[in-house]
Amino acid sequence: MSDVTEQQRRELGAFLRALRERASPSDVGLPGSSRRRTPGLRREEVAMLAGISPTWYTFLEQGRDVRPSQQVLHALALALGLADAERAHLFAIAADAPPSTLPDQVSDPEVARVVDLLDPAPAYVTGATFDVLAWNTAAADLFRSALTHDGHPNLVRWVFLAPDAREVLPDWTEVAQGLLARLRSRAGRNPGSPAYRDLEADLRRASTEADRWWPRYDVGSERAGIKRVRLADGRVQRLAHTSFEVADRPGQTMTVYRPL
Structure with missing residues (x-):
């Protein structure tokens, strides 16, 4: 795999982790608990809400070489209650195509x-x-x-x-x-x-x-x-x-x- 693709996978993992950690159980219809040691949702809870394997979701957060389908991305966006800008960003960084080269910033x-x-x-x-x-x-x-x-x-x-x-x-x-x-x-x-x-x-x-x-x-x-x-x-x-x-x-x- 190319370095760019690996960087994209790490970026997707970092974004999913940040979204998960700032989501609260009540936001997604789950009961809260005073025993929670980490902020936000657990990986298993996100996987359950999205209807995917906890192991597979963990691989996504870890930047492993797994490729989420459009259906999975839609399910994750719904499970995490993403706003429009967050949803658009999720799909953009999960795209198969490598990012374009940063254009020259020259004033016209x-x-x-x-x-x-x-x-x-x-x-x-x-x-x-x-x-x-x-x-x-x-x-x-x-x-x-x-x-x-x-x-x-x-x-x-x-x-x-x-x-x-x-x-x-x-x-x-x-x-x-x-x-x-x-x-x-x-x-x-x-x-x-x-x-x-x-x-x-x-x-x-x-x-x-x-x-x-x-x-x-x-x-x-x-x-x-x-x-x-x-x-x-x-x-x-x-x-x-x-x-x-x-x-x-x-x-x-x-x-x-x-x-x-």
């Missing part, structure tokens, strides 16, 4: 011009690992040190490692957890990628929150929402934001904000 000049044209609406473009590839003046004013031409801006590094991020983002914990969940999802679909591995290492070494949250294996996807941002004058402003995939640029996303 035409896309950058569109970002500039959106001013005064804050807008920026991020790559697969959340490097910020293009942004306009309004976005730079809004997120301050996150968007400068010194070095290579990265949204995740700014949120977790920059001193002013918690000042700019009044709801820092919620924003940081959501961003890390999206990064965790992308990293899981690209097991062994040096770019994601290095970013994970940097975050977990320098941020106690990232180190604590990463093993939980929360996953997320891009979506519209509302974010509170503290302006340079101290006022807190609510903004709606929407994200779009950039055509012909795999892994790149444009995010646009508007005040409410």
Whole structure:
């Protein structure tokens, strides 16, 4: 078996284990017990709920060379009560095809011009690992040190490692957890990628929150929402934001904000 396939199997096992450990018996209709020594469900309970052999399920968590069918994946998703993003991630990392090569994250000049044209609406473009590839003046004013031409801006590094991020983002914990969940999802679909591995290492070494949250294996996807941002004058402003995939640029996303 190839190294990539082995990494995918380990990733699937890690995801299943994280899902099992954070599920409670009451969530899936099982009686609880004060005698439980480990969090979440037991492997045998997940296997029973999914209608598969406990040994076979254990092999899945251990990253053994077993290949779950679509029917088994559906059964596991139902047994664990997965949300849409979790279900999509389960099927993606269990796919037979190896993950695609991480695309080059180069800014398209035409896309950058569109970002500039959106001013005064804050807008920026991020790559697969959340490097910020293009942004306009309004976005730079809004997120301050996150968007400068010194070095290579990265949204995740700014949120977790920059001193002013918690000042700019009044709801820092919620924003940081959501961003890390999206990064965790992308990293899981690209097991062994040096770019994601290095970013994970940097975050977990320098941020106690990232180190604590990463093993939980929360996953997320891009979506519209509302974010509170503290302006340079101290006022807190609510903004709606929407994200779009950039055509012909795999892994790149444009995010646009508007005040409410």
